[in-house]
Amino acid sequence: MSSINSNNPYGDSRQHHILSVMVQNRPGVLARVSGLFARRGYNIYSLAVAPSDDPNYSRITIVVDISATPLEQIVKQLFKLIDVVRITELDPRKSVERELMIATVRVDGERRGQISELANLFEAKVLAVGADAVTISIDGNPEKIDDFEELLRGYGIVESQRTGRVALPKLEREARKGATKGKAS
Amino acid sequence: MSTKETLTGAEALIRSLEMENVEIMFGLPGGCILPAYDPLLKSSIRHVLVRHEQGAGHMAQGYAHVTGRPGVAMVTSGPAATNMVTPLCDAFMDSIPMVCITGQVSTSAIGTDAFQECDTVGITRSVTKHNELVMRAEDIPMAVRQAFYIATTGRPGPVLIDMPKDVLQNTMTWHWPTDEEVVDSLPGYRPNVKGHPKMIKEAAKLILASEKPVLYLGGGVLKARAAEVVKELAELLQIPVVTTLMARGAFPDNHPLCYGMPGMHGTATAITAMQKSDLLIALGSRFDDRVTGKVNSFAQDAKIIHVDIDPAEQGKVRKPDVPIVGDCRQVVEELLKAIKELMAEGVSATDITPWRSRVNGWKEQFPLTYDMSGPGDKLKPQFCLEKLRDAAPEGTIVVSGVGQHQMWTSLFWEFNEPYTWVNSGGLGTMGFSVPAAIGAKAAKPERTVWAIDGDGCFQMTAQELVTATTEGIHVKIAILNNTYLGMVRQWQEMFYGERYSEVDLAGCPDFVKWAEAMGCVGIRVESVDEIDEAIALANSINDRSVVVEFRVEEFEKVFPMVPAGASNDEVLLHPNQESRREFLK
The missing domain is CATH 3.40.50.970 (Thiamin diphosphate (ThDP)-binding fold, Pyr/PP domains)
Known part of the structure; x- marks a missing residue:
């Protein structure tokens, strides 16, 4: 399993943390940000960077597996970087997380149907079909992708690539318009 | 300026430095920075030609230390830039405002392992408060303004500007950015100078209630030009003061409330006063390992008020009871007001006379000492x-x-x-x-x-x-x-x-x-x-x-000494004073 939670390298109860860092969209910013982790010998588990809705700014989503105390210090030091405009730590329980994976799987004609069926179940898309392989794309929450990847493994993954995780806070229940159903009173 | 003026990048650089009121800079020319040294000939800025680039960096630091104004160093690319790494790191660690200009190979040659090329911004990234590779001549004035603004505001520090040779040679239309433009160009940089009023009031209460307070002054007091107001605070309530290595002189040594330097080689009195204190008022100090000794046995009974302009210092080593992010001078001014208001409301200050006499007792028992040399011996x-x-x-x-x-x-x-x-x-x-x-x-x-x-x-x-x-x-x-x-x-x-x-x-x-x-x-x-x-x-x-x-005597040792990793309770006194150790209780 490649999920950060199931494959905790520290073997303790550390939880993964998601940092959403809004930065000025300029050269060198990513190096400054990642340098603060590297300096302490921490690995960044996943990283996704793209311009935000305002092209002057980029949003960096960083997933790390660090206990809370050093992370608090890193967050403060990240915020000291001149190019960092805003940092939000997203609580995994209160966030929507998404990843995308594309994978090429070796299949002969006989088993192609099984793969196609599996793809349907997971709402994955078949992107390309070759004589003895198919390329599939799937997006969704990271656990779902873990599960799918695990099932594909049985067929033989030739190559696969997952994106870094992106995340946004879940909408507060109160903010969901008309969501009164199920409320006790 | 009404008419648009065309300047070379080099002319714009030197003019920008003049606009920032630079009166002196320290440096050594070389290939890539050559263009900048030409307009320097007719500039009002004095240039001090050093013999090694590291010297230029430390000179800039010395200048900044005593003036509070940013020291400026200018050197070429490659080895000159790497020679500058030590002063930059030194200035970064001690929060010294400094602006360093390095030459760089032409933009078209960057990344080709050109002669005297190195990745200066990469190498100096972790030893500067900020650095910038300027890719267009028209960006020079803004880069210089940003550098001075960043170096001197918030927690001061070194800023490096890397100037490719062709950027210095190209022409640009002169434009000097306004203060507003500079601030707007740095949306992620908003230093917080004013402490939170609620926290300041909380601090005032703690100070008035404390029986064994110590003012623990760090270099931030000097950076904030806060020495006067800190003295006022100390004198108002007669609080004992210790000054760290970076804060020596921030409070007069000849003042009866001054107990000298704490830390690994601090005075026994300063070390012990902190250990036994019930309230450390940390002003612009950062709980450095040389001050705290073994952290979990440092001033265990003390509550902490931590005033620092850098939010990342709060709780880095020791969790403060009252964190105050702000400029030391402004915060202490507000703190004094808050204390006076509370006193006017009838809150009385705890009598700390017993504490002071205890601290004075240590001072009497454990003065700095050394053995005089005998006749014919080497000097002490x-x-x-x-x-x-x-x-x-x-x-x-x-x-x-x-x-x-x-x-x-x-x-x-x-x-x-x-x-x-x-x-x-x-x-x-x-x-x-x-x-x-x-x-x-x-x-x-x-x-x-x-x-x-x-x-x-x-x-x-x-x-x-x-x-x-x-x-x-x-x-x-x-x-x-x-x-x-x-x-x-x-x-x-x-x-x-x-x-x-x-x-x-x-x-x-x-x-x-x-x-x-x-x-x-x-x-x-x-x-x-x-x-x-x-x-x-x-x-x-x-x-x-x-x-x-x-x-001098080869085998003389520095005492007192807290061995690395030991608790401050285990301070080694001068051998002549060890027999009196019990008085440190």
């Missing part, structure tokens, strides 16, 4: 320092290198005025003192500047005395020559069973001849009866730099 370094101190003209600025001589100077000198002590605290850069003294003297030509150096340190950067001579910046250097890397030797004696490994500098050069070769006056002092005359002579010479070599 502490004795030389006392003599230098007592003969120093009013307002003398003292600069030190790193090691035993630094600790002795910090302990035995009496600093009664802010900005008269310049040293490398955080990074501990040997070789700091000669160039830093030159920078300090360039900033304050009317002051006497004494650099107190060790023989090891001196041999690292002494060549800058050639700069001092040619530039007419006359400093005085006292070398406490024990022919050892003294502090390392002390550790090998105390913690490695006297197994001395590579600390013997016995093959030391003839410092007098060396000084003379660099155009300085060289004086050697070997016995007690030569001291007064030598120091008087050194103080009387104002047209040349002077190097006084004191041949």
Whole structure:
């Protein structure tokens, strides 16, 4: 399993943390940000960077597996970087997380149907079909992708690539318009 | 300016520096920075030509230390930039405002391993507050304005601007950004100077309620120009004060409330007062490991008020009970108001007379001490320092290198005025003192500047005395020559069973001849009866730099000492005082 939670390298109860860092969209910013982790010998588990809705700014989503105390210090030091405009730590329980994976799987004609069926179940898309392989794309929450990847493994993954995780806070229940159903009173 | 003016990037750079009121810069030209040195010929800025780029960096630091204004250094690419890494890191650790300009290969050659190319912004990224590779000539004025703004506001620090050669050669239309444009260009940089009123009130209450408070002053007090208001606070409630290595002079040593330096080589009184305190009022100090000793046994009963402009310092080492992010001067001004208001409302200050008399008792029992040398023995370094101190003209600025001589100077000198002590605290850069003294003297030509150096340190950067001579910046250097890397030797004696490994500098050069070769006056002092005359002579010479070599006792150790990793409760006193240890209770 490649999920950060199931494959905790520290073997303790550390939880993964998601940092959403809004930065000025300029050269060198990513190096400054990642340098603060590297300096302490921490690995960044996943990283996704793209311009935000305002092209002057980029949003960096960083997933790390660090206990809370050093992370608090890193967050403060990240915020000291001149190019960092805003940092939000997203609580995994209160966030929507998404990843995308594309994978090429070796299949002969006989088993192609099984793969196609599996793809349907997971709402994955078949992107390309070759004589003895198919390329599939799937997006969704990271656990779902873990599960799918695990099932594909049985067929033989030739190559696969997952994106870094992106995340946004879940909408507060109160903010969901008309969501009164199920409320006790 | 109404008409659009076309300038080369180099002209724009020099004009920008003039606009920032730079009066002096320290540097050494080379291939890629060549274009910038041409307009310098007709500039109002004085350029001090150094003999090694590291010297330019430390001179800029010395200038900044004593003026509070950013020191400026300009050097070329590649090896010059890498030689600048140490001063940048030093300035970063000690929060010294500094702007460094480096040349870079032309934009088209960047990344090709061109001659004298290095990834300067990459290399200096972690030792600067900010750095910038300027890719277009028209961006130069903004880059310079941002650099000065960032270097001098918030927690000060070094900023580097990397200037490719073609950017300096290309032309641009002159435009000087407004303050507003500078601030708008840095949306992620909004230093918080004003402390939170609720936290300040909370702090005021804690201070009034405390029975055993200590004001723990760090370098931030000096950076914030807060010495006056801090003194007012100390005097209002008669709170004992300790000044860290970076804060020496922030509170006068001759003040009855001053108990000197805390930390690994602090006074027994300062160390113990913090250990026994019930409230540490940390102002611009950062709970450095050299101050706290073993962290989990540091001032265990003390609540902490931590005032620092850098939010990342809050809770980094010790969780504060009252964190206040803000400029020390502004916060302490507000704190004084809050205390006075509470007192006006009828809250009375706790009587801390018993605490003060306890602290004074330690001060009486454990003064700084050393054994005087016997007849025919080598000089004691502490004795030389006392003599230098007592003969120093009013307002003398003292600069030190790193090691035993630094600790002795910090302990035995009496600093009664802010900005008269310049040293490398955080990074501990040997070789700091000669160039830093030159920078300090360039900033304050009317002051006497004494650099107190060790023989090891001196041999690292002494060549800058050639700069001092040619530039007419006359400093005085006292070398406490024990022919050892003294502090390392002390550790090998105390913690490695006297197994001395590579600390013997016995093959030391003839410092007098060396000084003379660099155009300085060289004086050697070997016995007690030569001291007064030598120091008087050194103080009387104002047209040349002077190097006084004191041949001192090799095996003298710095006391008190808290061994690395030990608790401050386990401070090793001077052997003469160990029998009185029980009085430290």
